[in-house]
Amino acid sequence: xxxxxxxxxxxxxxxxxxxxxxxxxxxxxxxxxxxxxxxxxxxxxxxxxxxxxxxxxxxxxxxxxxxxxxxxxxxxxxxxxxxxxxxxxxxxxxxxxxxxxxxxxxxxxxxxxxxxxxxxxxxxxxxxxxxxxxxxxxxxxxxxxxxxxxxxxxxxxxxxxxxxxxxxxxxxxxxxxxxxxxxxxxxxxxxxxxxxxxxxxxxxxxxxxxxxxxxxxxxxxxxxxxxxxxxxxxxxxxxxxxxxxxxxxxxxxxxxxxxxxxxxxxxxxxxxxxxxxxxxxxxxxxxxxxxxxxxxxxxxxxxxxxxxxxxxxxxxxxxxxxxxxxxxxxxxxxxxxxxxxxxxxxxxxxxxxxxxxxxxxxxxxxxxxxxxxx
Numbered sequence: 323x324x325x326x327x328x329x330x331x332x333x334x335x336x337x338x339x340x341x342x343x344x345x346x347x348x349x350x351x352x353x354x355x356x357x358x359x360x361x362x363x364x365x366x367x368x369x370x371x372x373x374x375x376x377x378x379x380x381x382x383x384x385x386x387x388x389x390x391x392x393x394x395x396x397x398x399x400x401x402x403x404x405x406x407x408x409x410x411x412x413x414x415x416x417x418x419x420x421x422x423x424x425x426x427x428x429x430x431x432x433x434x435x436x437x438x439x440x441x442x443x444x445x446x447x448x449x450x451x452x453x454x455x456x457x458x459x460x461x462x463x464x465x466x467x468x469x470x471x472x473x474x475x476x477x478x479x480x481x482x483x484x485x486x487x488x489x490x491x492x493x494x495x496x497x498x499x500x501x502x503x504x505x506x507x508x509x510x511x512x513x514x515x516x517x518x519x520x521x522x523x524x525x526x527x528x529x530x531x532x533x534x535x536x537x538x539x540x541x542x543x544x545x546x547x548x549x550x551x552x553x554x555x556x557x558x559x560x561x562x563x564x565x566x567x568x569x570x571x572x573x574x575x576x577x578x579x580x581x582x583x584x585x586x587x588x589x590x591x592x593x594x595x596x597x598x599x600x601x602x603x604x605x606x607x608x609x610x611x612x613x614x615x616x617x618x619x620x621x622x623x624x625x626x627x628x629x630x631x632x633x634x635x636x637x638x639x640x641x642x643x644x645x646x647x648x649x650x651x652x653x654x655x656x657x658x659x660x661x662x663x664x665x666x667x668x669x670x671x672x673x674x675x676x677x678x679x680x681x682x683x684x685x686x687x688x689x690x691x692x693x694x695x696x
Contacts, residue, residue, distance in 0.1 A: 358500025388536020
């Protein structure tokens with residue numbers, strides 16, 4: 323069961339994500355919002371917004387993966403697959419994502435750093451040069467495996483699991499010391515940061531909680547319920563909750579340093595605070611409503627571009643890193659934000675025909691081929 327608006331929305335997230343990575347590879351600036359460290363400061367609104375608009379990407383990816391898990395499982399149940407077969411499928415895919423993280427994605431970041439000056443803050447912990455980085459692909463792989471075990475759960479159980487997974491991290495992090503070199507297991511599960519040569523940006527908890535929430539949403543889609551109104555109401559409610567939490571100082575690993583709007587919206591991503599999740603998922607769900615409402619009503623080049631990028635998300639993700647990393651050699655000391663935006667757009671123009679070819683190639687491949695599997 324393939325739903326067009328999901329592909330298009332995933333494509334939007336890919337485009338925004340590419341902006342963040344262009345900022346890293348081309349402008350040479352990428353400052354993360356880590357627990358235990360000071361939040362980044364911005365010289366102007368454009369610099370802040372260039373980072374801020376990309377915050378919806380990671381939560382959106384994990385949530386949409388949860389939706390896709392349910393839709394795929396339902397399609398396989400209809401042709402006779404057992405739950406064991408579906409879980410095995412997701413377990414293998416999860417392992418492949420973790421392998422791609424270490425052997426395909428991580429080298430792209432290393433290439434982007436060769437001979438370049440990248441301005442970024444270090445993650446909590448430490449221990450020398452990083453050789454093993456566990457980022458979003460490894461976290462998606464782990465979450466895929468865990469959520470493969472939750473396929474039989476009812477929506478209310480998935481929502482409860484989601485709340486617990488998110489709340490555990492929110493409760494643990496404030497009591498921790500950012501300079502401690504926590505064990506690798508704790509890094510993978512709860513505490514982003516570096517221990518010796520291993521670095522984790524996306525621990526399993528609470529990101530798996532967002533995936534479980536997406537699974538509950540996916541079960542709504544299967545029932546054919548009114549998801550436009552539901553998405554809009556829940557999205558607006560989450561934004562209101564964010565405003566209340568931020569104003570009261572609750573649910574944040576960092577309080578606003580001053581009273582301006584940038585400080586109010588500048589929230590902790592690693593790991594995602596309650597305010598980060600409420601804000602980004604509120605925006606995501608409101609945009610869901612927009613994409614649901616506009617589905618099949620607007621036909622344009624941008625509409626087609628988003629759908630192609632959304633259908634080839636993993637392929638796009640891996641090749642866009644190498645593309646921008648290589649372009650980055652033209653700007654060894656970085657450039658201004660306006661040139662970065664121009665290069666970002668040019669890069670999307672290069673990626674579109676390549677992704678369009680890959681979408682056609684994958685569609686023509688056998689149903690049981692490796693390419694369809696990815």
